[in-house]
Amino acid sequence: xxxxxxxxxxNGLKVLVHIDQSTPMAVVNxxxxxxxxxxxxxxxxxxxxxxxxxxxxxxxxxxxxxxxxVAGGENNAYTTNDLTNYYCQLPSENLETAFWLESDxxxxxxFSKKSLDVQRKVVCEEFKEHYINKPxxxxxxxxxxxxxxxxAYRWMTIGKELSHVENAQLEDVKRxxxxxxxxxxxxxxxxxxxxxxxxxxxxxxxxxxxPSGEKYKRNLPVExxxxxxxxxxxxxxxxxxxxYKTWHMCSRLDxxxxxxxxxxxxxxxxxxxxxxxxxxxxxxxFTGINCYHFGSLDAGLLAIDGQLVKGVDIKKxxxxxxxxxxxIRHGLVDERELQKVQNKTExxxxxxxxxxxxxxxxxAFYELLGDxxxxxxxxxxxxxVTVHDLKRIANAVLQPSNSNTLWxxxxx
Amino acid sequence: xxxxxxxxxxxxxIEYAITLKKPEIFTLDNGxxxxxxxxxxxxxxxxxxxxxxxxxxEESNNLASATNFLIKNGTLKKSAYEINExxxxxxxxxxxxxxxxxxxxxxxxxxxxxxxxxxxxxxLFLDAVFPEEELHIFRQNMKQKLEVNLKKCDFVAGRKIDExxxxxxxxxxxxxxxxxxxxxxxxxxxxYYATYxxxxxxxxxxxxxxxxxxxxxxxxxxxxLPFNQLPIESPEYLVDPAEQKKWNIINDPEGVQGxxxxxxxxxxxxxxxxxxxxxxNTLFGGFFGSRLMNNIREDKGYTYGIYSFLxxxxxxxxxxxxxxxxxxxxxxxxxxxxxxxxxxxxxxxxPEELLLVKNYLIGTxxxxxxxxxxxxxxxxxxxxxxxDDSFFYHSVDTIKNISADELKAMANKYLKPEDxxxxxxx
Numbered sequence: 001x002x003x004x005x006x007x008x009x010x011n012g013l014k015v016l017v018h019i020d021q022s023t024p025m026a027v028v029n030x031x032x033x034x035x036x037x038x039x040x041x042x043x044x045x046x047x048x049x050x051x052x053x054x055x056x057x058x059x060x061x062x063x064x065x066x067x068x069x070v071a072g073g074e075n076n077a078y079t080t081n082d083l084t085n086y087y088c089q090l091p092s093e094n095l096e097t098a099f100w101l102e103s104d105x106x107x108x109x110x111f112s113k114k115s116l117d118v119q120r121k122v123v124c125e126e127f128k129e130h131y132i133n134k135p136x137x138x139x140x141x142x143x144x145x146x147x148x149x150x151x152a153y154r155w156m157t158i159g160k161e162l163s164h165v166e167n168a169q170l171e172d173v174k175r176x177x178x179x180x181x182x183x184x185x186x187x188x189x190x191x192x193x194x195x196x197x198x199x200x201x202x203x204x205x206x207x208x209x210x211p212s213g214e215k216y217k218r219n220l221p222v223e224x225x226x227x228x229x230x231x232x233x234x235x236x237x238x239x240x241x242x243x244y245k246t247w248h249m250c251s252r253l254d255x256x257x258x259x260x261x262x263x264x265x266x267x268x269x270x271x272x273x274x275x276x277x278x279x280x281x282x283x284x285x286f287t288g289i290n291c292y293h294f295g296s297l298d299a300g301l302l303a304i305d306g307q308l309v310k311g312v313d314i315k316k317x318x319x320x321x322x323x324x325x326x327x328i329r330h331g332l333v334d335e336r337e338l339q340k341v342q343n344k345t346e347x348x349x350x351x352x353x354x355x356x357x358x359x360x361x362x363x364a365f366y367e368l369l370g371d372x373x374x375x376x377x378x379x380x381x382x383x384x385v386t387v388h389d390l391k392r393i394a395n396a397v398l399q400p401s402n403s404n405t406l407w408x409x410x411x412x
Numbered sequence: 413x414x415x416x417x418x419x420x421x422x423x424x425x426i427e428y429a430i431t432l433k434k435p436e437i438f439t440l441d442n443g444x445x446x447x448x449x450x451x452x453x454x455x456x457x458x459x460x461x462x463x464x465x466x467x468x469x470e471e472s473n474n475l476a477s478a479t480n481f482l483i484k485n486g487t488l489k490k491s492a493y494e495i496n497e498x499x500x501x502x503x504x505x506x507x508x509x510x511x512x513x514x515x516x517x518x519x520x521x522x523x524x525x526x527x528x529x530x531x532x533x534x535x536l537f538l539d540a541v542f543p544e545e546e547l548h549i550f551r552q553n554m555k556q557k558l559e560v561n562l563k564k565c566d567f568v569a570g571r572k573i574d575e576x577x578x579x580x581x582x583x584x585x586x587x588x589x590x591x592x593x594x595x596x597x598x599x600x601x602x603x604y605y606a607t608y609x610x611x612x613x614x615x616x617x618x619x620x621x622x623x624x625x626x627x628x629x630x631x632x633x634x635x636x637l638p639f640n641q642l643p644i645e646s647p648e649y650l651v652d653p654a655e656q657k658k659w660n661i662i663n664d665p666e667g668v669q670g671x672x673x674x675x676x677x678x679x680x681x682x683x684x685x686x687x688x689x690x691x692x693n694t695l696f697g698g699f700f701g702s703r704l705m706n707n708i709r710e711d712k713g714y715t716y717g718i719y720s721f722l723x724x725x726x727x728x729x730x731x732x733x734x735x736x737x738x739x740x741x742x743x744x745x746x747x748x749x750x751x752x753x754x755x756x757x758x759x760x761x762x763p764e765e766l767l768l769v770k771n772y773l774i775g776t777x778x779x780x781x782x783x784x785x786x787x788x789x790x791x792x793x794x795x796x797x798x799x800d801d802s803f804f805y806h807s808v809d810t811i812k813n814i815s816a817d818e819l820k821a822m823a824n825k826y827l828k829p830e831d832x833x834x835x836x837x838x
Contacts, residue, residue, distance in 0.1 A: 022453065023782045024428070060416040069701045070768045072425030072775020089779050091428060096420035104416055121713025125669070129716050129736050133669045135563045205414050239559040271496035280549070281493065287553040307560075309552060340501045347503030347522050350454045354783055 001376055002359055004189075005196050006367075009203060011212035012184030016363050016372050017199045018191040020356050026092035026192035027357050030102050031364040033187075034180035035082040037152040037220060037298065045159020048079040049123050049168055050176055054086065056115025058105035071097040079157050082297040083368060089357055092193035096202060103206035106186065109177055116170055123165050127158050135238045139305075139408060146232055147246050147301055147404045151223040182213030187367045191360035223248070223299065229400045233407040240287070241308045243318055244406040246301040247397050249293055253369060258381040259389040260293060260397065264302060265341040266333060266390070267291035267324070272340070274324055275304065284309060285317045297369075302397055314407055328394045333387045345382050424767070425774040426812045432781065432804050435617075435791050438627050440635035447791055448626070449619040449784040455523040457620035458785055460792070461533070461634075464644055465515035465608035468583045472600065473592040478550060479604045480510040483517065485546040488539040492546055495532065504529050512583050513726050514796065515608070523621045527629065534633040537609055542601045551593045558588055566736055568663050569671035569837040576659070576833045577675055577730050579652030584725055607644075614639040615795070619788035651728065653677070659835045670742040670838040674749055675732035676831040678722060681797050685822060687810035689722065689731070692822045695769045696720050696756060697733055699776075703752045704733065712748070714741040726797055731826065742836050756823035761816040773811045 004018040039046045054077065055064045068075055073090030088098050131137040140156055148154035159165050188207070190199045226248055250256045268275045268291025275289045289306035308317050352358050366374040435447040467476040484506060485492035499506045504521035506529075517536065521529055561567040571587040578585030616630065623629065679686065697704035697720025704718045718735035737745040780786055794800055 020453070025779050025782060061419075065701050066768065067419050069699075069772040069775075071422045072428075072771045072778070074699075074772070074776055074779070091423065091425055091775055091778055093423045094420075094425075097422055100414075100416070100420050107416075118710060118713040122709055122716055125714070125736070125738055126716040128668045128738065133565065133664075133667055133736075135560055209413055237563075239563065240556055270500055272493060272500040277493055280553075284549060284552070287556045307556070310556060336501070340497070340503075343503035344500060345503075347456075347505075347520075350456050350522060351520065354452070354454050354456065354785065356782065 002353065002363065004363055004372055006372060007200065009183065009208055011208070011210055012182075012215070013203070013207050013210075014187045014367060015199065015203050016187070016189045016367060017194065017196045018189065018359060018363060019194060019196070020191060020359075021193050023192050023356055024091055025089050025356065026095045026098070026190065026194050027087060027089045027360040028095070028098040028102060029085065029087040029189040029191070029360040029364050030106070031086075031187045031189075031368060032084045032181060033185045033368060034084055034216070035080050036155065036157040037081050038180065038216075038218065039152065039155075041152070041155075043164055043168065043172060044155040044161075045123070045157070045165045046168060046172065046176060047084060048157050048159070049119060049165055050173065051077050051079045051084050052119040052123060053109065053115055053173060054105055056112050056119065057110035058101075059108040059110060061101060061104050062110065064101055064105065067097060068101060073098065081153055081157055083365075085361060085364065087357060087361060089192075095190070095194060095198070099202045099206040102188075103210065106181060106183065106207065107210050109173075111170060111174055113170060116168065116173060120165055120168060123158075124162055127162055127165065131156075131158060136236075136242060136408065138236075139242075139244055139406070142232065142234060143244055143246060143404065143406055146230055146406065147248070148223055150221040151298065152220055153223075153296065153298065153300060178213065180216055182216070183207060183210050184212050184215045187364045189360045189364045189367075191363070192356045220298065226402050230404045231407075232405070233409060235409050235411045238408070238410050240310055241314050241410055242306065242408040243308065243314060243321070244303065244305045244408060245321065246303045246404045247399070247402045249300060249302045249397050251299045252295050252297050255381075256393055259385045259393045260302060261295075262338070262341045262345070262382065262385055263328075263390055263393055263397075264291045264293050265344060266337060267328065268304065269341060269344065274328070275306075275321070278324055279306065279317075279320055283320055285312050285320050314409070318405070325394070325398045329391070329398060333390050335387060338385070338387055338390065342382055342385070346379060349379060425771040425778070426767075428774060428778060430774065430777060430781070430808050432790060432801050433787050434801070435788065440631050442635055442637060443640040444614050444616060444634060446616040446618065446627070446630055447788065447795065448622060449788045449791070450622045450626075451784040451787070452620050455621050457519075457521055457523050457526055457618065457622060458788070459519045459616065459618040461517045461537070462514050462615050462617065462792070462796070463516070463609055464513065464613040465604070466511045466513040466583070467586065468513045468647065469608055469644070470604065472595060473586060474588055474596060475600055475604050476515060477510040478547070478596050479542075479601045479608070480508045480515040482542050482546055482550060482601065483508060483536050483540050483605065483609065485550075486541045486543045487535050488541060489535065492543075498532055499529065502528050506533070523623060526623060530629060530633045534637070537634070537637055540605055540609075542598050542605065544598050547596060547598055547601065551596060554588075555590050555593050558590065558593075563664065565663050565667055565669065565671040565837040568661065569673045569835055572659065572661065572837070573673040573675050573732070573833060573835050576654040576835065577677055578728075579650070579654075582649045582651055584728070611638050611642055613644050617788050617792045619784035651677075654833065657830075657833055659833070661835070661837045663837050667838045668739055669736045670739050670836045671736050672742060672745060673732060673734055673835045674746065674832050675723075675730050676826070676833065678729045678731040678826070680727065680729055681724060681799060681803065685825070686722075687807045688814055688818060688822050689826060690807065691769065691773065691811055691814050692756070692819045693720055693722055693731065694773055695761070695765070695819070696752065696827075699772060701768065701772065703755070704749065707752060708735070708737075708745055708748050712741075712744075714738060714745045714748075718745075739838055742838065746834060746836065750829050753823070753827040753829060756820070756827055761819055763816070766816055766819070770811055774808070777808070
């Protein structure tokens with residue numbers, strides 16, 4: 001049970017406070033409701049590039065990292081297709097330093113030309129390191145474009161191509177900032193060795209006078225229902241063939257999300273999962289196989305990926321996956337198997353909540369979903385899932401007409 | 413309206429007193445020591461069984477890691493699937509990992525499930541059987557994984573730099589070849605298991621919210637196993653470093669980045685310079701605000717990230733700089749690393765920069781001691797290296813009190829380009 005208090009400033013900034021006096025530290029987490037899905041299709045990768053620029057100095061403070069480090073703090077940030085999250089941790093007596101830094105960069109950035117020039121290069125190296133210079137690195141670029149025709153999930157957070165990042169201009173950076181980085185588009189969570197009164201006072205002092213800005217209204221194209229199976233084959237310089245399959249699934253906010261989540265655990269969650277046992281251990285068609293989903297806020301994807309044992313025919317391997325899907329569509333999952341993945345979920349949640357930093361991040365995320373309190377009530381939704389729900393979702397989601405298949409073959 | 417041009421007052425982190433909570437220790441009937449940090453906010457437990465069974469003790473390559481990996485793939489009573497299903501059913505994680513000196517089996521679970529899971533762990537140390545079929549699958553999958561990894565320049569660079577530093581026959585420098593996997597056989601695995609697990613040397617580290625009868629439980633399941641009875645011989649190895657210092661390897665003619673490693677041998681934690689160099693390393697390349705990061709990423713944009721770190725083995729170590737940089741700027745990156753070494757040897761460290769590094773180190777240390785798992789991890793490190801908390805407190809004192817001149821002296825002693833191996837893999 002994670003206890004917290006919540007209030008809102010006049011400018012629309014939501015503030016959540018979670019107290020844990022067992023630590024000498026405080027965590028300040030600022031989540032902005034903007035991600036790669038909010039980008040212009042001609043300027044992909046921008047939300048993430050922008051995250052880098054948030055460290056390039058704000059209107060009154062030339063450098064973000066240095067004063068934080070002087071105060072004994074450390075920080076990081078990440079961008080997803082849905083959101084951008086910034087977090088720092090420092091000794092609680094220096095909490096005000098974090099308020100000073102975070103509020104100034106919410107007020108306005110320095111918009112430094114040098115910072116943009118350098119971070120464009122840094123992000124291009126990040127792009128190369130993770131998506132070009134690695135075997136199978138381009139898989140999700142290809143798969144997203146295959147699976148999404150309208151929705152902005154069709155490109156990755158890093159961007160569709162290097163040139164989009166290379167061409168980013170300072171004017172674009174300004175426009176993006178004033179559109180998305182407003183108090184009403186942000187959630188502030190303060191956790192650790194703090195008091196609610198102290199946080200209320202500091203929040204009023206440092207964030208209270210930031211203009212609320214215009215509330216960004218998200219209006220993204222809805223991905224039309226997929227009616228026909230899509231397939232694609234590519235050849236790359238990799239040692240072994242691999243297969244990637246995706247199906248459209250509901251959003252994180254849908255009631256069916258919990259069933260879908262457990263369904264992926266039954267199929268591919270760990271060493272006793274169905275796909276691993278049947279296809280890696282018994283039939284020895286794959287060296288590894290996974291089933292997971294992206295948990296995205298708009299309707300997203302459920303995925304299975306596997307690397308084939310060399311010499312195995314890819315058609316045969318795919319048929320073996322289909323045979324397992326057929327079983328789960330037609331038969332009922334054993335009660336013990338359902339219980340197993342529910343137990344696993346309970347334990348994952350308990351381990352995730354161990355650090356104050358994680359609790360702060362989770363509270364921000366659940367508040368974005370609608371209410372931080374969901375963090376405490378969600379497990380009940382997993383417990384309510386039945387074997388009949390699993391069958392219903394397996395039949396609704398894991399249909400060939402709803403599927404995208406990529407054969408990623410070794411060149412030779 | 414607050415004055416935003418003025419930073420709020422801070423308390424310097426170096427003014428904080430830092431304490432490392434002591435673990436409770438009890439000894440099982442067979443002499444196995446159990447270290448416990450009983451604390452936390454969530455009803456979870458982590459237990460690590462640590463055996464002297466790392467690759468230091470193996471007679472053929474990969475024997476230690478294969479034995480460690482396959483220890484949970486079948487016992488006299490249960491198949492690999494039955495073991496996995498059992499552990500998963502209780503929402504637990506049973507992992508294993510193999511290092512140079514040690515090999516570890518780790519259990520993570522909800523506290524209330526512990527009693528159901530300990531018998532399963534005990535069974536692994538009594539009756540693992542290493543089925544032929546499981547070894548066959550392991551061999552096949554590991555060979556393919558190796559083949560994929562060998563396409564990555566950073567993976568290749570990581571292997572080669574260790575070889576240059578320690579020699580290909582030393583446990584710290586050795587790496588896997590395809591043929592090593594082919595050479596594995598179940599008889600050798602069973603023998604290794606019998607010597608280094610069943611009758612091996614074990615210590616146990618636990619953390620989290622432990623049940624009231626924890627000592628009895630552990631003694632019941634593990635106190636009568638034949639651990640710690642027979643002596644284990646520790647082989648001696650000669651470090652055999654490469655003669656050639658500079659290396660360029662082409663792994664992928666079309667690669668867009670190169671993996672860079674620059675490294676020199678460095679003594680263990682027992683050397684008096686160790687705590688001082690830990691501070692110097694932080695300033696040089698050990699955190700996001702370091703000299704290397706500021707110059708090579710934040711000023712020049714050559715890389716997504718560059719770090720330096722001390723490689724801490726029990727019998728010897730290294731000081732290493734590691735990054736991946738654009739193919740056309742690899743040479744420039746290497747030059748900048750040497751420029752930063754020179755700046756530390758010749759220049760004076762600004763008092764503000766030194767205070768920043770000290771505050772950062774103490775601040776992160778405060779954060780790192782948050783929660784029982786972090787505290788036991790510190791203790792594990794101390795105990796396995798034959799140290800106690802006086803080492804920890806000495807390190808803290810060094811951080812708080814070291815001067816710019818002492819750091820400069822360390823730079824002149826250790827950051828000499830001629831001592832470093834330099835490797836670029838594209």
